[in-house]
Amino acid sequence: MIRKSYLAYLKKAITEQGLLRATKYPFRYLGTYLGYKLNKSVSGPIQGTLCITYNCNLRCEMCDLPQRHQSFKEDGKSPYKFAEWKKIIKSFADIGTSGMAISGGEPFLNKDLFPIIREIKKQKMVCQMTTNGWFIDEVSGRELIETGIDTITISIDGSDPELHDKIRGISGSFEKALKAVRTLVLLRNEMKANFKINISTVFGKSNYKNIDKIIDITKNAGADCIGFIPVHTIAPEVNKDLSLLTILETEEIKEVISSLITKSKEDNYIETSESYLNMFYDFFGGKPLPMSCLAGFTTLIIDCYGDIFPCFSFYEMKKSWGNLKEFNDLNEFWKSHSVELSRSEIKECRECFWNCQVETNLLYKIP
Template identity: 25%
Template sequence: MEMSSVSAPITKYLTAKAVSQKIPLSGIFELTPLCNMNCRMCYVRMNREEQEKIAPLGTVEQWLKVGKEARDSGMLYLLFTGGEPFLRKDFREIYQGLYDQGIIIEINSNGTLIDEQTVAWLKEVPPQRINITLYGASDVTYGRLCRNPKGFTQVSRAIRLLKEARINVRLNCSVTPYNVDDLEDIFAFGRREDIPVHAVSYMYPPVRRDASSVGVNDRFSPEEAAYHDARIKAYSLGDEKFLEWADRNKNILPEMNDDICGEMKAEGVRCHAGRSSFWITWNGCMVPCGMFRGEEEHNVFREGFTENWKRVLEETARIRLAPECGVCAQRDLCKSCAAMEITENGKFGNIPEYRCQMVKAMPDAIKKVKQEILEERRKCNE
């Protein structure tokens, strides 16, 4: 869980200490799988009937009890997510109860339900940040991807209300075949509103929503994802800085080949998941990462926080990743992780091939974007 508004040295120090002492420094509470939109690539979204067949939603009292136990165990940072958290009529009670405990809170939201009344109470008890996913730059795109033909109008209004209230906002963007034509306009929107945009073109297979979707999602080919990742870099930096970056990093990837150098040894989890952070699903299952499928027999509402945190620590420590990835020259760029292995392969220990192919396509993707920028400049100068 990223807390960029806290200074990086402090965050790194606290996280390193938390990992070494097995402290759950940061947590994610997934309050609901329900959402007022129905995005094509979503990994968790359910309707009410589907949700009720599995379990009831956690109550205010249950979430506040777990939150207190987590705080007492060392949790400092908390992210609320869903589904759409603001869809819960009791969200304010949950938020206020944990805010009053001194926890640093962020909220993930699609933004479409945030109105003047919502902003008024958030202004009184402001979160550290609200992360709004911007799925497009028009209502047409929202209709195509999210099945909400008024989505852009709703979210752009919410963003301006939050800005007027001086509530910190960041824009996230999941780039898919259904909204890729809006990518440049999404970054332009961010610049106009003076809000940073964090976009990604890699989409995890939604195994939590559908167990049969291992390795499958409504997403780009690996090569297309690499190209749009390079495009994201260009829009983030601006053309001039991207060209400088591309020239400075001509050898961003070592020579691609099938030879693996060094002794292969399976590594454990490298990120913070299950080591200093945790995720609690809407029905009370604690998992290291939200991409993992939880097991109902391990329920934090029934068993409490402490026992489940111990279990997650033990289970995470037993995970071993693909040994080839541990000695791959591209590992720092690839950032292949346990979540990719389990969603792409259905198990740990094997290379997530989609991600591997995407990374191998990056050099050509960067060259292509560079050539497109230079060609556009040439045409403008004619």
């Protein structure tokens, strides 16, 4: 069973582009598989991600990006302007990327957010953005929808202010996130727009007993679906205790996972695949990822200073594969010998169970 959002993207592509043009996606899938086997860049990444800022208004317990933003600022580093993002987006399109994700930090803290989304859509790529929802109101929500964005993902980690705000580090963040969902639902109906409103929930010791309530409250707010990712503490400045479980917590989490898998079979609101949810047992049991990784084949991330990463985990761990300034363009990087060497090494990587990467790996099921 594959991730439900992938099927939704394919359905939308067929609707908007026609069946003939949408056939390019299976060919890209095959190209990636062939590239993995040959360790060559036969096709571009399926998904590119632009981390357009490290800045964030929240202080989440599992994230150290705001500290990095401050460090870069003190070092006098200048983040990319729109003109540079425009070239990067065009380069992703040129190497055959199907979809782009926008992340951060909090994307709304980059004043070029809307032009960046419009440029992605101009290049005929699917566009998804993850936000904490704080800055979405009727005015900004309307402008966001008018960019043509395909999916807006809002992070919600609790079913009440006490829990969510504790995890996210700032009072009022729960109410802002829920209000953002409701505002987008109202605007979508009013504008007759075609985009998805997704919820992303980090699953861990802080909130595992709260999962059913999170599902209910976000569903009632009007979101289209919810996805889960187990809490990772791989970023250098994050409290590692967040992933340390007692024997009792481990057993209780297994029960919650089992219940979640059952629900996912019965309710399309849960967009996380059953195959990925089953891997949560391994994650919380301290076992490594039980499959090969295709990061650097299927995915590629560029941050606001030009540093390039194969996946979100390497981004979190500050393990860059290089910087764009070292190459003439993204295509040269993608086909470089140094990247081929890095790809051969990452096949054996078992560092994470990050949802966007593992769900893509599951499309190929390479042991």
